Amino acid sequence: MKTQSLFEYPCPECGIGKVHTTRVRNYKTKIKGYPFIVDEALIGVCDHRGVEQFAPEETRRWEEQFFRVLEARHAFLSPQEITALRNTLGLSMEDFGRLIGCTRQSISAWEKVDRAASPSWMADLLMKLVRQSLHAGMVDVLRMLLDEAKQWGVVIEIRSRAISPEEREDVALRTKRVRREVPS
Ligand SMILES: [Zn+2]
Incomplete structure (x- = not known):
């Protein structure tokens, strides 16, 4: 340089x-x-x-x-863990990519034992959620994401107040506003 x-x-x-x-x-x-x-x-x-x-x-x-x-520090799922997760789901690289919204090439790159690039942070979180869901059935997505962030030194406080069912889609995060659909 x-x-x-x-x-x-x-x-x-x-x-x-x-x-x-x-x-x-x-x-x-x-x-x-x-x-x-x-x-x-x-x-x-x-x-x-x-x-x-x-x-x-x-x-x-x-x-x-x-x-x-x-x-x-093993922050991201390892190549072996990704392969194991995909095999447990019984999915090809292509279908696993479709499932989490990325390409077959990305999955292939992340599963290489001597990979040059880690999964993106978002893809890693999504794969962890899939894995948790596979093992536990139900996942408290918000709790799991908050715990993951905390593990890396970021404490995100949810500014929660009494949430009525009608406004349940309006969960305000301090840093981001997340909207989700409420099943009618
Ligand atoms: Zn100056």
Whole structure:
């Protein structure tokens, strides 16, 4: 990586200072909303007011690092677990892909023992829900998603109040609004 020239330009924020490439150890950031510490980060710092600048190629490297850490911590279903789940369902890669809304190629890539890419976060959560449903029959989806998030350092508080059956479709999350259909 061209570390020296990554950030060397006039500051676009203040227009006065100059941005310099700065190496920061244990840089605290968030990747996809999850807290993460980059062991050695390169950021641009303005010498006037200290405003930080980021470069896409560097933040992409942080994301890759983040996902390697998650893989090492077994955050995602392993290739073997995905294959086992699919076999228990008795599905081909193509049909399993159709079931969870992705391509056969994605399933094939995630089942490779030396896979280069983890499942997307969403696909992983969905496969875990499928697995839980297969084993337990019923799944408290919301509870399971909240527990998964908590495991990775994110506490999502549901702003619940007394919910009448008529407004049950209006469950407000702090960060997101989720709508679901109520069977009539
Ligand atoms: Zn500046």
